[in-house]
Amino acid sequence: MSQMENQRSDETVTADDVAKLAGVSRWTVNRAFKKDASISRKSREKVMGAAQTLGYVPDLLASSLASDRSNLVCLLIDDFANPHKLVMLERLTRVLRKNGLDTLLVNTSDEEDTSAALLNASQRRVDAAVLIGIQFTDRSLATALGARRVRKLIVFARSSENPDTISICCDDRAAMNEITDYIVEKGYRKPLFLAGPQSTSAHLGRKETFLKRWQDAFGATPDFVSVARYDPQLAYDQVVGYFADHPALNNVDIIVCENDALAVGAVDAIRTKLGLRVPEDIAVIGFDDIPQADSANYKLTTYRQPLSAMAEGLVEVLKGTSENEHLRHFLGKLVVRESA
Amino acid sequence: MSQMENQRSDETVTADDVAKLAGVSRWTVNRAFKKDASISRKSREKVMGAAQTLGYVPDLLASSLASDRSNLVCLLIDDFANPHKLVMLERLTRVLRKNGLDTLLVNTSDEEDTSAALLNASQRRVDAAVLIGIQFTDRSLATALGARRVRKLIVFARSSENPDTISICCDDRAAMNEITDYIVEKGYRKPLFLAGPQSTSAHLGRKETFLKRWQDAFGATPDFVSVARYDPQLAYDQVVGYFADHPALNNVDIIVCENDALAVGAVDAIRTKLGLRVPEDIAVIGFDDIPQADSANYKLTTYRQPLSAMAEGLVEVLKGTSENEHLRHFLGKLVVRESA
DNA sequence: AATGTGTTTGCACGCGCGTGCAATTTATTC
């Protein structure tokens, strides 16, 4: 009724309001909210008190605009059929958030090219874009980088040859070597490699490492088939198809899979369609250690990526704690269960 | 070499730069980028040309700040063990993006209470916060809403009693009724209900509907067990535990599960631990129709939520096309496979 | 009390764009 001050029409309460109530300047208010700012304990308490009663919170949008740092990281994913992505998302969002970074999730399944999505991310001034998908090529990365605006481009859980890019991934070569050694030691001699999409950039991947290693050891290159997406269903179809074309079943005693998503499909195919047992008739070995791999039904022998370490590594890169390495490798761990 | 204009130190190119090059005012430049703005075709072309050569893109941060609309939606999830979440994420991000909305993903697994996460979201001025998890209670929602700043609070794929909230979900009651009818028709008479966490808000959920319906039909309330999280592993343990306590196996001819995450665990338990067949010995019916449900190994009979329609519904609510309904129901579809 | 050191505080200016309206240009009509 009486005098209602110059309160804003709606109820956005800004630092100015708090400042007035606390009897300090606006800048002191914002300082109070900065972790290690130069401010006395007393005035910080005054400010916090006032902020409390007014329900004030600093506006990250305005802050980002002014400071040119958004504390926002963009995650680009196109590979939603692979259950491992959910694990990654969980881990990444958790670790990022613990470090004060928020996550912008972009689904690039629709895009021909990730460039458009990257552009979109750049419009939000994200501090970094993290690629977790499979569709992007080194060339499209280059294009996107040309437009700049995305300060850091990070390829997660995969390596990229683009020098302007930082890769954070499991050491695939060491991993496949370990897997190969394990297989050989266990006496498997007729492997089939089940690979993912081949269209991606020509990095020395799991398939290449395995085939080469096997070639070196036995002088023969194992057979392989590839699946168009990391999708258990497609893997299932592919395996069924393979054995339809190669009726001499005893030509394969183990299927080595590029990841668990494929491995799960392979197991299903072996049991359901071929009517065989895993691992007695055909063994299966995966990669990633998705939750399903540990289920009673699959008991998948697989290789666990050190996701937490990788996520922490990502944060280090983002914070600039460890500059200019184009590639950060992490060692994983072979998890032996029953499927191989 | 010669004169290099007053180019900014780093290379952020703003609308002003484009304006200068195109020979128009800054406002015309920004208009050119607005879908249906009042601008002549000719000057739009001029602007777009200049923007192209300069590599200009409008800054969404500044735009959000000025317009007070961020086109950002915050998704809060805590339930990463449930594979269905990945499907939801895929669908939501896709549909939102198609409608010009970006997605902020927040992992609330760590939080005692979603309030903190909501507060964080509010600092980014998200246009809406969408809750997809299970941990939040109606009370914590109320608290969060008290602080305002989050313009719209939406509960997705679940109903909430909070009147300031908009629920977008599958019609659980209709669904469970259909499921019950199906079960009854198929001759099952000894159901066990496998429920999720019971700590959540007291909405009339799938369990209640099923139990009540069965009670009405047969005068007896079926047994039920509940699992602490929607996690196949925990469901497995729970089912194993149940049958350890109830050795008279023929007391159950079907396990009705609150969702597929649980159903998958149930199937594993039945086969692996009990050594029984699905559906011959014990049938299983799920809910959600996760990708796994369609795999050769599970062939789960389940109920598919109309995710796309729900996502579109979400967009409508966000755009304000369909105001003030506290609850939007969508009808799903029973998917009959082999598990029941 | 004067000097010096270290700590707090205040402030001018800018981040890049939106809003609403007024000025200007272009199209339309008789």
Place this chain on the structure above:
DNA sequence: GAATAAATTGCACGCGCGTGCAAACACATT
């Protein structure tokens, strides 16, 4: 061709906060 309507363009002001520095203050020392 003048008058009127319609389409297009320009602009002052503000969104909420950060940066870097200078002024103000506190405290210890001689």
